[in-house]
Amino acid sequence: MTRLIGLFLALLIPVGTAVSQNEPASNPPQQNMPQPQLHPRLEEPANVPVPTDRQIRLDVQVSDKSGAPVRGLQKEDFTVLDDKRPQSILSFHAADSGTPADSVEIVLVIDAVNAGFQSVSYERNEVRKFLLQNGGKLAQPTSIVFFADAGAKMQDRPSRDGNNLVSLYEQFETGLRTVNRSQGFYGAADRLELSLKTLSQLTNYEKARPGRKLVIWFSPGWPLLTGPSIQLTQKDEQHFFQSIVEASTGLRQARITLYSIDPLGLADAGGIRLSYYEQFLKGVSNPTRAQAANLSLQVLCVQSGGRVLNGSNDLTQELATAASDANAFYVLSFEGARADHPDEYHAIEVNLDKPGVKARTRTGYYAQP
Numbered sequence: 001m002t003r004l005i006g007l008f009l010a011l012l013i014p015v016g017t018a019v020s021q022n023e024p025a026s027n028p029p030q031q032n033m034p035q036p037q038l039h040p041r042l043e044e045p046a047n048v049p050v051p052t053d054r055q056i057r058l059d060v061q062v063s064d065k066s067g068a069p070v071r072g073l074q075k076e077d078f079t080v081l082d083d084k085r086p087q088s089i090l091s092f093h094a095a096d097s098g099t100p101a102d103s104v105e106i107v108l109v110i111d112a113v114n115a116g117f118q119s120v121s122y123e124r125n126e127v128r129k130f131l132l133q134n135g136g137k138l139a140q141p142t143s144i145v146f147f148a149d150a151g152a153k154m155q156d157r158p159s160r161d162g163n164n165l166v167s168l169y170e171q172f173e174t175g176l177r178t179v180n181r182s183q184g185f186y187g188a189a190d191r192l193e194l195s196l197k198t199l200s201q202l203t204n205y206e207k208a209r210p211g212r213k214l215v216i217w218f219s220p221g222w223p224l225l226t227g228p229s230i231q232l233t234q235k236d237e238q239h240f241f242q243s244i245v246e247a248s249t250g251l252r253q254a255r256i257t258l259y260s261i262d263p264l265g266l267a268d269a270g271g272i273r274l275s276y277y278e279q280f281l282k283g284v285s286n287p288t289r290a291q292a293a294n295l296s297l298q299v300l301c302v303q304s305g306g307r308v309l310n311g312s313n314d315l316t317q318e319l320a321t322a323a324s325d326a327n328a329f330y331v332l333s334f335e336g337a338r339a340d341h342p343d344e345y346h347a348i349e350v351n352l353d354k355p356g357v358k359a360r361t362r363t364g365y366y367a368q369p
Helices: 002-011 117-136 162-171 181-207 234-253 273-280 297-303 315-326
Strands: 055-063 078-082 085-087 091-096 104-111 137-148 151-155 159-161 212-218 256-261 328-335 344-352 358-360 364-367
Touching: 055 344, 078 328, 104 117, 104 181, 104 315, 117 137, 117 162, 117 315, 137 162, 137 181, 137 315, 151 181, 159 162, 181 234, 181 256, 212 315, 234 256, 234 297, 234 364, 256 297, 256 315, 273 297, 344 358
Parallel strands: 104 137, 104 212, 212 256
Antiparallel strands: 055 328, 055 358, 078 085, 078 344, 091 328, 137 151, 137 159, 344 364
């Protein structure tokens, strides 16, 4: 099994790696096609700037015991801890749908690689309901990413026109799936590779785009490739650790908050798979602790400040729940630590001096010397 892991890692594209330079640039025609259009794949914008400062920006959701957003908080109500040490808040503002102070985009990822045909068909109808609510007038600009075995496709720009997005959605064909759950370890490794590659492309694409992005991924998740029969070599562990660092850093720099919605809904209820990811939520501080499960969709969702939604067949409502995070949140920043060594993990906590309220944001970052 170790040899199989090594073979998989040789194929795995690190999560922060750019799209191959040998691929031709996507330049779809601008006439005689309904808007918005589809790119044949996710292309990264040219000359993506690499952040050089150490300022860590956090998008913070604050809710009361009922889950309703809490508005009207001030900078003094927040305490930011970096590895349990209080930090000075360098910048602060409240973003609210009533008084827009920050741009937010919704990105819907339709996963036809890790979900079966029936699940994809069901979620298609549920997403359609969401897009057509309020006469198709969407509260935030919305994009759709179609993820199939042949790669990922995305429209050229987000839209607030839900009717137009439904038309685009109905044009999409998932095609014949060549990777499925019956193919054992190799099939699982292929699905993991494809999933991480798509996440990498999406993250790199969004880095150069302004504002916050709520990426809502419809999927039961990709394979964890974790268990007593899988033994990692030191080289394997280093590969996984580097991919974890790149995923965490990329999501943070792109201001992506990740959400997962399980299209299986209550069909998965009670299964150990639904909660197994919780064993891997703690930040990985060194390669000896790295596993493929640390890169699972659900783990990345929680660590980015998002949510794992897997307890309902009402996917339209689950989608609305995730998208509602765009209505009211707080944006603050602090000076990141100067590390003693490369890829030094730092845990983040945001506390509030208010009883009965809870803050949700990303759980950590990797500092550099």
